[in-house]
Amino acid sequence: MKITLTDIHQIVNPAKFQKIQEDISQATELALITVDYKGVPLTTHSNCSEFCKKVRSSKYGGYCEKCDSHGGLEAARIRKPFIYLCHAGLVDFAIPIIVDDLYLGAFMAGQVLLAPEDAEHEPEHILHRIDSTIDISCDANLQESYSQLPVMRLTKIIALANMILHIGNYCVEVAILNKTVTEITSKDKKTKSDKAPDYSYDSAYNNTKTIINRPAKESNKLLEPAYAYIKKHPEEKIYLSKIAALCNISPSYFSKLFAKENTGNLSDYVNHIKVERAKELLHNTDWSIRTIAESLGYDDCGYFIKVFKRDTQKTPLEYRNDFTTTSISKINIMNQI
Structure with missing residues (x-):
C-alpha cells in the first residue's frame, strides 16, 4: 500500500x-x-x-x-x-x-x-x-x-x-503514520463488511499481524538510500544522523524502521558490509591486516579483527591463509590433470 x-x-x-x-x-x-x-x-x-x-x-x-x-x-x-x-x-x-x-x-x-x-x-x-x-x-x-x-x-x-x-521530518512521519492507520482501518472495515465476521482467535491474530507488518513494507523504500550508500561506501565511518538525513527522516524514526527490517542494529549491518569488503581485499591484495582495517574506516585494528571473527568465526589472517591454501590445492589438482 x-x-x-x-x-x-x-x-x-x-x-x-x-x-x-x-x-x-x-x-x-x-x-x-x-x-x-x-x-x-x-x-x-x-x-x-x-x-x-x-x-x-x-x-x-x-x-x-x-x-x-x-x-x-x-x-x-x-x-x-x-x-x-x-x-x-x-x-x-x-x-x-x-x-x-x-x-x-x-x-x-x-x-x-x-x-x-x-x-x-x-x-x-x-x-x-x-x-x-x-x-x-x-x-x-x-x-x-x-x-x-x-x-x-x-x-x-x-x-x-x-x-x-x-x-x-517528525511532522511528515506523523502524517504518514496517521494516513497509514486510517487507510488500513478503512480497508479492514470494508473487508469485514463484505463477509461474515470471524471472531476466532486465529483470525484476530492474523489481522493484528497484517496491520503490524504493512507499515514495515512501506519502510523498505524509505531505507533504500541508506542501504545503497552503505554498500557503496564501505570505507567510510557511518553515522546514524547522516544516514537518516539521506532518507529524509529523523535518526530515531530511522532506528525504529531499521530495527523492523533487520535482525541487528545499524552498526551490525555496517560492520557486515565492511567484513564482506575485507574478504575481497584479503583475497585480491597482499595488504596487511592493519592496512585493510584502516581502509575500511577502523581506527583500532584489534576491534576490526574482533568484528571480522564475530562475522566469520575466523580472524582475517586465518581467513586469508585458508583461502591461500585452498587456492594452492586447486592449482596443484589442475596441474595433475
Missing part, C-alpha cells in the same frame, strides 16, 4: 502549528513562517523584525519575496537546510518539506546578523546577480531597526536549522 501525501495541509495544520511556531521563534530569536510550495504563507509571520517590516514595505520589498522564493526552491533542490544572505545582508535559511521527492512547502527562518567572528564563513548572497543593495546609512530609521537585530554565530544558526529540519 503506497501512502502518498500531496498537500502541505496534510502535514502542517496552520491553526495548530501557529502556536508551536511562535514558541520556537520566541525561544530562538528567529523570525519564522511556514509557506507552501508556491511561497504562499500558511502561517502568519512570527517574530518578524521591525527592520524587515520596514524593508518589505519599501521599494525593496519585491526583493524580499524573491529571496524567500529562491531560498525555498534551493532548499528543495539540495533536500536539506539552505542558509543564505538576503539582499539586505541578513542571514536567512529555508527548511524544505518533502515527501517522496515532492516539494510541498518550507519553513522560512532567520532575520539575524552573522557574528563578526564568522565573517570569513559568510553564506552566499541569494540574489548575487541583482543590484539590490540597501544603503542603510542614508536612512536613520532603518539604522535604528538594523542595530536591534539579533547577532548569532554560524554554528548556532546551523544548529537551529537542523532543529527545525527534525521538527519538519
Whole structure:
C-alpha cells in the first residue's frame, strides 16, 4: 500500500502549528513562517523584525519575496537546510518539506546578523546577480531597526536549522503514520463488511499481524538510500544522523524502521558490509591486516579483527591463509590433470 501525501495541509495544520511556531521563534530569536510550495504563507509571520517590516514595505520589498522564493526552491533542490544572505545582508535559511521527492512547502527562518567572528564563513548572497543593495546609512530609521537585530554565530544558526529540519521530518512521519492507520482501518472495515465476521482467535491474530507488518513494507523504500550508500561506501565511518538525513527522516524514526527490517542494529549491518569488503581485499591484495582495517574506516585494528571473527568465526589472517591454501590445492589438482 503506497501512502502518498500531496498537500502541505496534510502535514502542517496552520491553526495548530501557529502556536508551536511562535514558541520556537520566541525561544530562538528567529523570525519564522511556514509557506507552501508556491511561497504562499500558511502561517502568519512570527517574530518578524521591525527592520524587515520596514524593508518589505519599501521599494525593496519585491526583493524580499524573491529571496524567500529562491531560498525555498534551493532548499528543495539540495533536500536539506539552505542558509543564505538576503539582499539586505541578513542571514536567512529555508527548511524544505518533502515527501517522496515532492516539494510541498518550507519553513522560512532567520532575520539575524552573522557574528563578526564568522565573517570569513559568510553564506552566499541569494540574489548575487541583482543590484539590490540597501544603503542603510542614508536612512536613520532603518539604522535604528538594523542595530536591534539579533547577532548569532554560524554554528548556532546551523544548529537551529537542523532543529527545525527534525521538527519538519517528525511532522511528515506523523502524517504518514496517521494516513497509514486510517487507510488500513478503512480497508479492514470494508473487508469485514463484505463477509461474515470471524471472531476466532486465529483470525484476530492474523489481522493484528497484517496491520503490524504493512507499515514495515512501506519502510523498505524509505531505507533504500541508506542501504545503497552503505554498500557503496564501505570505507567510510557511518553515522546514524547522516544516514537518516539521506532518507529524509529523523535518526530515531530511522532506528525504529531499521530495527523492523533487520535482525541487528545499524552498526551490525555496517560492520557486515565492511567484513564482506575485507574478504575481497584479503583475497585480491597482499595488504596487511592493519592496512585493510584502516581502509575500511577502523581506527583500532584489534576491534576490526574482533568484528571480522564475530562475522566469520575466523580472524582475517586465518581467513586469508585458508583461502591461500585452498587456492594452492586447486592449482596443484589442475596441474595433475
